[in-house]
Amino acid sequence: MKKIKLLLVEDEIVLAGVVKETLEANGFQISHAENGQQGWEQYLSFRPELCVVDIMMPRKDGLSLVKDIRSVDEQTPIIFLTAKSETQDVIKGLQTGADDYIKKPFSIEELILRIKTLLKRTQPLLTPSNGSNGIYCMGAYIFDYNRQELRHEKEQIRLSLREADILKMLAEKPNVTTHRKNILLDLWGDDNFFNARNMDVYISKIRKYLQHDSSVQLINVRGLGYKLVF
Incomplete structure (x- = not known):
């Protein structure tokens, strides 16, 4: 069975390690980037079917990364990870082009549920022919x-x-x-x-x-x- 390719952009190494290991155990193929600039590079080379992006990161923040992704790709689902709880920050993230967000701290089970819900909704859009x-x-x-x-x-x-x-x-x-x-x-x-x-x-x-x-x-x-x- 084909594995869903997921790009995880998270600078907290311990958290990223736990998320990556759990998602891989649930059948996902994971590419992990430690900052926004690395995330953009891996997006271009890895071509993920879903992105999970932290907002606060070095070199390029999550909002800027998602703007770059959305400039070339309007379809791939994106979930923001954020430690911020203010409504305004959540709205800004969604306006940037994210499809969903989840606040830290979160349970891995909740993240997996959010991912699967998005994939069910967007799966027909994930396999267009190149071009x-x-x-x-x-x-x-x-x-x-x-x-x-x-x-x-x-x-x-x-x-x-x-x-x-x-x-x-x-x-x-x-x-x-x-x-x-x-x-x-x-x-x-x-x-x-x-x-x-x-x-x-x-x-x-x-x-x-x-x-x-x-x-x-x-x-x-x-x-x-x-x-x-x-």
């Missing part, structure tokens, strides 16, 4: 076709329309060779020499954009076309 709503997850990158943006923790790249179109064609068929002629005919309408040289320039630029993650590669398949591997 739904124009969003493609490629290793540590998030490619937003509609916004013509390629995001990585180290930079956010604004793509030209042609670059976005090429990357979309390749991302739609990961690990499969897309023929040069098909790209040229679909995007340029003609596979002449001039258009082919233009495409080669765009391919080189896209390959340079992907240099931050070695697991994502745009491969030239000699005599055939290009393959995006991730």
Whole structure:
């Protein structure tokens, strides 16, 4: 049975250890981050199906982390952990994009119940094919076709329309060779020499954009076309 991937972002090491161990015993696959910046990095690489995020953390607080997540992902359920009891703080957390919150101290049983309740409500949204709503997850990158943006923790790249179109064609068929002629005919309408040289320039630029993650590669398949591997 497939395990639900859960990102736990909590700087209290003892508490995080107990939560992680208990959730793993209940069938979850856990990735733990000790601060908000590490949480963002792990979100991009781990691609969780649910996040449990503490609000008060070093380097990047939970509110800022959730804003970053929601800028690229409106679906993944998020639960805030908070030691604060003021109503205003809870409201701010929910307005930021969290789906639920739980106040410290809490019982692990209550947390598991909250997690399972959220998953029941959102499970149909957790398994869209890569590319739904124009969003493609490629290793540590998030490619937003509609916004013509390629995001990585180290930079956010604004793509030209042609670059976005090429990357979309390749991302739609990961690990499969897309023929040069098909790209040229679909995007340029003609596979002449001039258009082919233009495409080669765009391919080189896209390959340079992907240099931050070695697991994502745009491969030239000699005599055939290009393959995006991730």
